[in-house]
Amino acid sequence: xxxxxxxxxxxxxxxxxxxxxxxxxxxxxxxxxxxxxxxxxxxxxxxxxxxxxxxxxxxxxxxxxxx
Numbered sequence: 303x304x305x306x307x308x309x310x311x312x313x314x315x316x317x318x319x320x321x322x323x324x325x326x327x328x329x330x331x332x333x334x335x336x337x338x339x340x341x342x343x344x345x346x347x348x349x350x351x352x353x354x355x356x357x358x359x360x361x362x363x364x365x366x367x368x369x
Contacts, residue, residue, distance in 0.1 A: 316352070327353040 312332075319329045330352045336344045 316356070319349070327351055328356040329353075 315331045317329055317331060319327055321327055328351070329349045332348050332350075334346050335342045336346055
């Protein structure tokens, strides 16, 4: 952060998470720097539940014929 760059900035990262109900889900994390006058003051992380999208993609892959 000191040099004004994050390793994962601009690259959504897919990972697994555990909902408070105990249900497992897929989340996509994105990160960004918060800067004032070009100086990094902090970082922001956002997590989004993408479980439905991932399960749909897996279903399509399962139905696709093998090459």
